Every structure is written in C-alpha cells, then in structure tokens.
Amino acid sequence: MGTKSREVIWSGRIMGAKIHAQGARERAEAAVREADRAEAEAWSVLMEGYGGPAQPSPTIGQCLNSGLAWLEVECARCKIRASLPLNAIRRCKDTPLWKQEASVKCRSCRTSRYAPPARMIKLTETRQITPYKWVHTSEEL
Numbered sequence: 835m836g837t838k839s840r841e842v843i844w845s846g847r848i849m850g851a852k853i854h855a856q857g858a859r860e861r862a863e864a865a866v867r868e869a870d871r872a873e874a875e876a877w878s879v880l881m882e883g884y885g886g887p888a889q890p891s892p893t894i895g896q897c898l899n900s901g902l903a904w905l906e907v908e909c910a911r912c913k914i915r916a917s918l919p920l921n922a923i924r925r926c927k928d929t930p931l932w933k934q935e936a937s938v939k940c941r942s943c944r945t946s947r948y949a950p951p952a953r954m955i956k957l958t959e960t961r962q963i964t965p966y967k968w969v970h971t972s973e974e975l
C-alpha cells in the first residue's frame with residue numbers, strides 16, 4: 835500500500851470520526867436542551883397551578899437553554915405582574931431560579947426601608963406582559 839492511499843484511508847477515517855463526534859455532541863446538546871425544557875416546564879406548571887413550592891427549581895442557565903427565558907412575577911402588594919428577561923440577570927447561570935425571588939422588587943411599592951415580596955408565577959418563551967420597570971437588586975450593586 836502506497837503512502838498516498840494510506841493517507842486517503844486514514845484521513846477518511848479521521849474525518850468520519852470527527853463527523854461522528856460532532857453529530858454525537860449535537861445530539862447530546864439537544865438532549866440536554868430537551869431535559870432543561872422539561873424541567874423548566876414542570877417547574878413553571880407547578881408554580882402556576884399550585885403556587886409552588888419554588889424549591890427545587892431549575893437554574894437560570896437551564897431556563898435560558900430551554901428557551902423559557904422570561905420569568906413572570908407578581909408583586910405581593912399591588913398584584914402587578916411583570917415579565918422579567920432572565921438573560922438580563924447578572925448572576926451566575928448556575929444560580930437556581932428560586933433564589934431570584936428575594937432579589938426582585940416592584941418599583942412602585944418599594945421604599946427605602948421595605949419592599950414587598952414578589953411571587954414567581956411562571957416561565958414563558960416570550961415577554962407576555964408590557965414592560966414595567968422592576969428592580970433586580972443585583973443591578974444595583
């Protein structure tokens with residue numbers, strides 16, 4: 835077997851292996867996305883239908899990966915609801931969603947001494963509610 839044909843055989847096998855690896859990686863990523871989506875949806879249904887428990891919850895990163903990138907919250911005092919974009923939260927993507935609840939405050943009810951709690955309602959794919967200025971405390975650091 836000449837050098838040339840050996841090269842052809844091996845480069846073909848390497849290429850094949852690379853394509854195989856790439857395909858496997860894409861399938862793995864799709865599987866992770868599907869799992870994240872299922873988890874995010876399950877949590878969202880639990881919150882919307884039963885009001886919780888919020889813990890355990892998927893992480894911010896999982897929600898973003900799943901395509902459910904908006905969190906709908908409700909102010910405990912004035913009952914105004916807002917859709918918050920999860921990709922705007924400057925937090926580690928590994929932070930569980932439920933930890934956000936304490937950081938989210940309704941701007942119109944918030945005073946310097948007290949802010950009523952916000953309740954997480956559900957996750958959505960798109961903004962469901964017209965923009966309303968809410969405060970995320972991590973933005974004030």
Ligand SMILES: [Zn+2]
Binds near residue numbers: 909910911942944
């Ligand atoms: Zn309020």
